[in-house]
Amino acid sequence: MLSCFGLFLSEDLQFSGPANGAVGGSVVFAPDNPPSTSTDSVLWLFESTPILSVQSGSTVIFSAYRDRVSFDINTLALELRNLRLDDSGTYKLTVAPSAGAQLTGETTLQVYENITDVRLIGPEESLIEGESSVNISSEGTGSILSVQWMKDNSPLSPSNSIIFSSDNRSVSISPVQRSDSGEYQCTYRNPVSSETAKLNLIINYGPEDVSSVVSCVFIIVGGGGGGGGGGGGGGLSSGAIAGIVIGVLVAVAGICGLITKMCPKINLPQNGPARGGMFVIYSQYLHEYVIETTQFTSQE
Incomplete structure (x- = not known):
């Protein structure tokens, strides 16, 4: 009932949900329910900064976004290109139909750096079962939101001998056992990219x-002497x-x-x-x- 009442009350423009984008990439904002009648004016804002306006069929793109945006008057869709981290925020659309009340709607954008150069750093010395300890650390660049560890394609979980760092970017095993031998994988993720690094660990048995x-x-x-009779004294x-x-x-x-x-x-x-x-x-x-x-x- 509340949902129906909300839509009926204002008939505001609806967006599917928050958008995610990668630095250098592009994103399109488009309302799910554009007005069925023609529009007299359109205004797109980023926070309180104007991006473009449409009056009497004439489109004006403001200098901060020139060469970075495209607009479709029929769908009211705004394309923003060459994304930067500071493009993250709230985007607002205001439409004045030729007939009826003014319509408004907003959506959000979060821009992330692509994850690259992920690698694992492991031990250089030989590992002996029951005696050695090992630390595997990970490195990478970009906007890192989550870190996942796997061993032989199964999730690696903490235990009495397996301890993860507070940021989950390194794991320590002490002491190592032969069952710790295998392929370790570390994956860095964010909503627009991910990258995995692998490392083989060999434990020498006892x-x-x-x-x-x-x-x-x-x-x-x-x-x-030989087996004959006398001698052999x-x-x-x-x-x-x-x-x-x-x-x-x-x-x-x-x-x-x-x-x-x-x-x-x-x-x-x-x-x-x-x-x-x-x-x-x-x-x-x-x-x-x-x-x-x-x-x-x-x-x-």
Whole structure:
């Protein structure tokens, strides 16, 4: 009822809604319900500054808008070109029909700078799972009204380890996890433009994902000659050899464990669990013990 009453009361000119424009672009203001009869006079204003007037069929464009506006007397549409930021504001239209009461209407314009040169700045050093922290910051120019973050094409949300800055233009992750690997996207937006920047983040896994191969070969040569009857007085007894073997096994296991811990953490895929094997080979003919310790990744 109020809507109908309002339209009936004044029959004012109606506009679809606020207009948005980009710097350097153009916009058209046109009433949705222009008068059906001819008009005696038309006046377009920006705030209180006249843009153009029409009297007795003669159109006058004021100097501040010369070469920037066009006018259609039939639709009362005003086109404003080469938009500037200071064109933002209220535009008013007043029409005096040849018959009937004066009609008025107004609309608003907001001019924005186009968004350009958006980029993401990430870490230069390698990132280690569970140890490293990372900060990804964004930059760009233009009228920035909103900033949206995505990871692998899904919205990136804050959590205990993911924290956004107050202006939403940077994100910190501490500590990083392997699940943080992926493509990060940041989009700057305003009503007339948007631009997206992307950054790939790689997290290096911990020891359980390291495929290392360490081989330690020890050859202990026993004394004595071949398998014949006499001689061999300089050879080691079986008990002595067994003791040496056990001692070497313990030493090798410790050394290989130390080497594994000291290996740099790298991100290598593996098809099966890491396994270790220790083998003792005794050659009766050579009187040698060969102890080989190997860690390897099975290809299952």
